[in-house]
Amino acid sequence: METRTLDQVKKGNYITIMQLPSGNIKVQLIRIGISVGDKVFCLERLPGGTIVIQKNRQEIAIGYDLARQITFSAH
């Protein structure tokens, strides 16, 4: 299993969240439903790097700069 940052995720892949950035943003990520160990699906990867992930039935959009600070491992 290799670890990369979320901006590099490929559309249509299932991944596991490995690490979140610290500080306020971490709290917001956890609250909205993204935490370490979560298995999520990459629904969309827009030109420029904005990522849309799906966790169960929930869809969450993550900006490029934030995605770069989140690491994942591919299955």
Next chain:
Amino acid sequence: MKSEGITVSPTSGDDISPLNQSQSSVRQTVVLAGNPNVGKSLFFNHLSGMYVDVSNFPGTTVSLSKANYKNYEIIDTPGVYGVSSFNDEEKVARDVIVDSDIVLNVVNSLHLERDIFMTMQLLDMGKKVSVLLNFADEVRKQKIKIDSVKLSELLGVPVYETSAVDKKGFEFLDDAIQKARIGHTTKEIDKLLAREPYCSLPRSEALLILEGDEFYANKYNKPNGTADDREMIYVERRNRVNQICAEVEFEDTSKGKFLNLLGRLSINPLTGIPVLIIMLYIMYLFIGDVISQRVVDFTENTIGKNLFEYNLKKYVAEFTPSTISVQIVDENEEVTQQQEFNFPVNLNSDNNLKNEFLEFSSKPGAVTDFNFPNALPRLFFGEFGVVSMTVTYLLFLLLPLVIGFYLAMAVLEDSGYLPRLATMMDRSLTRIGLNGRAVIPILLGFGCVTMATITTRILGTDRERTIATSILQFVIPCSAQLAVIAVLISGAGVASLLIYIFVIFSVLLLISTTLNRFLPGQSSPLLIDLPIMRLPRAGNVFKKTYFRTIGFMKEAALWFLVGALFVGVLEVTGLLYSFQDLLAPVTTNWLKLPKEAANAFVMGVVRRDFGAAGLFSLNLSAMQITVAIITITLFVPCIASFMVMLKERGLKEGLIIWASTWIFAFVIGGIVAQIIV
């Protein structure tokens, strides 16, 4: 207040009816709380009947609805992802929840893992809670099973399955209020709260302090929990939520929802841009054509000018000298007849002339201008009169436009489109120091820059608010101005349009990238939940539009009045006209426009479309028109948005932005003039 008309089914077999017990004691507060888009308002509407008291929370655009139900005060809170203070909505919800007696936590059953997180926080706060598991029907449709008995057991509070859209489950509300209780808290958090100094504080506030809330830390003068504490709390809570969800939720993974497809299509630029164009076109038909052409024409001219201002000024003229000029205008806006009436004493001093005036001014197509030579009547009732202008402008021009725009925004919001548009636009906006969310104030700016300036509050950091406000004040033409520009450009041709767009867009990039580069700090990244796409619900849409319109009027009305007073004083003292003379050399030599074009700029300080409208009569060449509209677009915003900007961004920043618009307008306009005219 009354609560008739609300049907209440008997509570499940309990003999005691606590609904009647609290007559002697203090009224209890019941708060409806939950994530955005969970249907809180439907419950609130059911409980409130028709007596609702809506108020803006001090210092925010967030509205709070309160109503009385039996012996309870019911409060609807804005949708939030948790009890903390990341934005205005959260601060408002936080304070209301902290002060409440009972919390009805509305949960979207489809998003259990996201929503139960807040439930858990409410339990950790030690609040009396009942959970309303909403969208129960939707869950069944999607072949998901949620074991609500088990959920209730794990949370330690009552759980009720509801489907508010179909009015199912309202019969449980009384029960939910009565049986709300303190649930199971998170053990690790209990340990932290048992320490000094938290153990001596009310539990809910202690928890917020521990979670880093500065407002409550200051209130009790206690230190906030460390970053580690907070992280530990959130991770623990998240783990517990995931565990609970795993135990109560069973899913049959069947996929393929139709509206989801549209949602998906509107995110990717390839398909999303066509979707956006179609959406903008429909919005244009609605706002540009229906509202700003037909509705505003009727309200502003027929009601505002011909009915309200005419009668008001006629009444004033009965007490003070006036010169009244009346023009009869035909369908093509050509003047066919014209007459001037002079009343050196007042309207009643010459009865023959008065009757002649009344008859002439009541002909069809009559446009009447009152001129009061005395300073005071002119200040209040003249062309820029404080009373006459504020009322016409605010009620008959802006109000319909603002309603139209808020209506369109509410439809887009309720359908789930807006967050997807924000997602699609995110990367482009990141380049100029904003994130996708900024698309909302910028879009609103094309309606009314004043309204949009207030909306910049939704942005995450001060830095983003400065950048967005500057963009709005510099380059976004509001609908009033846009209408005039469109007419001018249609006469000037395609080349003119292309030059205009090119120059304005370049200035947009120049200003925003410069600010992004030199403003200290960092902009916040995009992190938004994309709600399911659905058909907008009329009730939601009207309610949102109503609250926002009222909110806007409350915030802006005073500033319009102050602005009108300011301009009125300039006019009465003659300062307004010295400005025109002052600007004349710049206008003729540098901008290569006739001297009278200066009027257009000065009038633009008052109202942006006044400025542009003055250019119609000037017989300009196509390239002169291009220069003129570039200059007035970049030139200072109207007096109302200036005042609101000062309030929102502070005196110093507001004045800097304002002064810069003067410089930019004339420098850029001049450069373009030197090249193309």
